[in-house]
Amino acid sequence: MTEPLIQLSGVTKAFAGVRALVDGALDLYGGEVTALIGENGAGKSTLVKVLTGIHAPDTGSILIAGKPVSVTSAADAERLGITAIHQEAVVFDDLSIAENIFVSNRPRGRFGTVDWAKMRSEARRLLHELEADLDPDLPLKSLSIAQKHLVQIARALSHDARLVIMDEPTAALSHREAEDLFRIVERLKGEGRAILFISHKFEEVMRIADRYAVFRDGAAVGAGRIADTNTEELIRLMVGRSVDQIFPKIEVTPGAEALRVEGFSHPTEFDDVSFSVRRGEILGVYGLVGAGRSEVMKAVFGITKPSAGRLVVEGQPVRIERPADAIAAGIVYVPEDRQHQGAVLKQSILDNISLPSLDRFSVAGFFNRTRERAVADALAKRLQVRMSGLDQLVENLSGGNQQKVVIAKWLATEPRILILDEPTKGIDVGSKAAVHRFMAELVAQGLAVIMVSSELPEVLGMADRVLVMARGRVRRTFTRAEATPEAVVRAATDA
Ligand SMILES: Nc1ncnc2c1ncn2[C@@H]1O[C@H](COP(=O)(O)OP(=O)(O)OP(=O)(O)O)[C@@H](O)[C@H]1O
Ligand SMILES: [Mg+2]
Structure with missing residues (x-):
């Protein structure tokens, strides 16, 4: 020994x-x-x-x-x-x-x-x-x-x-x-x-x-x-128990088109990207790191500006110049780098979650604290945030729990189109299943979800359609039935 x-x-x-x-x-x-x-x-x-x-x-x-x-x-x-x-x-x-x-x-x-x-x-x-x-x-x-x-x-x-x-x-x-x-x-x-x-x-x-x-x-x-x-x-x-690692896919009949991106281009990051997502649908966006997936999503959310292209939300062309415009159009983007772009570390969990939704908690000029707490509490429970209470500072949470707070914060805005970038990065297996279940329920309620992920099982398990990007361009879109691991990986790596 x-x-x-x-x-x-x-x-x-x-x-x-x-x-x-x-x-x-x-x-x-x-x-x-x-x-x-x-x-x-x-x-x-x-x-x-x-x-x-x-x-x-x-x-x-x-x-x-x-x-x-x-x-x-x-x-x-x-x-x-x-x-x-x-x-x-x-x-x-x-x-x-x-x-x-x-x-x-x-x-x-x-x-x-x-x-x-x-x-x-x-x-x-x-x-x-x-x-x-x-x-x-x-x-x-x-x-x-x-x-x-x-x-x-x-x-x-x-x-x-x-x-x-x-x-x-x-x-x-x-x-x-x-x-x-x-x-x-x-x-x-x-x-x-x-x-x-x-x-x-x-x-x-x-x-x-x-x-x-x-x-x-x-x-x-x-x-x-x-x-x-x-x-x-x-x-x-x-x-402390066994965890179902099977993806909780709920069959939903997709509704009307929620978002359409047409001919999005950028001088260095992506070129002529077009796709759409319907209500009740999860569009998986797969690709290798550096394929341009996050950059496209940041442009949809108004963080960066595309050099060409247009956006149609629920049938109406919209102009998005900054994130506030996207939020007003019902679109939110949960970034991958949640530690730096997502959370205010020196503030409480409650303040972080309610920050982008403050309007929602005000009625006729009065701020409804009870409602604010109730919404934040429900989301934190759903996502299994491990905390001493909603007033705990985010910087004192573990890494994975900080990630969950950022997801909760954007869900609190009740978006109609939700873009999640690597939603389960840094999240443990048990909580991962909770995040997936939650996602499945949101689309069943009519949300449109775009999920950028580098984890093949997550993409194949959760998505209704899979869009594959490589080197800034859309390579292929697969239906759920067509999306075999081999075909998807080949599309992502083909020169
Ligand atoms: N400085 C701190 N003040 C208060 N609580 C803290 C502090 N640092 C950590 N904690 C708490 O200690 C517990 C353990 O946290 P830790 O960061 O060690 O978890 P972890 O196992 O690394 O999790 P993860 O997989 O999410 O990274 C958590 O409940 C966290 O909120
Ligand atoms: Mg840790």
């Missing part, structure tokens, strides 16, 4: 009124990938923050190679060889790549001054090892999310980290970028480092992890070898 490199036990952590960890325990082994799984709000990111010195635990112990250590600051963690790619990127956008890699351990010359030349050449060498030949002088903000991950991994290597933690690293990556990341994970593992990998995607977990650890309600509820388990068992441990 190999000994664990790092052992956490009896870790507890409470935030004003919220018990985030009640019995955190975890064993991590050198040269192995351990997947940490659990529902939104189960305490995964909190455990990561305890391991990296961001949060001090209330109780509990951490042993490294059998010896107790205390991690009371980020500097402690780095000194002990623990580094993380956090769920919310902790990077410095205005600093250069090299400065980000050596943020806390800048190489110094003889007189204690920063040795910039050495810092650059070391940065270049570390990035080259990761097959990322980026110019170390570039500001971080010019990079893609995948490249930012690489910079953080380079930072880990610069500390010769023993433990590399990745908190939902693939949530915002394309398929190819995720594959590149997995190769790096294999490599870090081969070098004997321990990897802690957090993900809501079971295919990934089954594929790259050697071990699993499951958290439920802040407590470790199971751990073992991946080879000895299967997805169903992991889900049961996570949720």
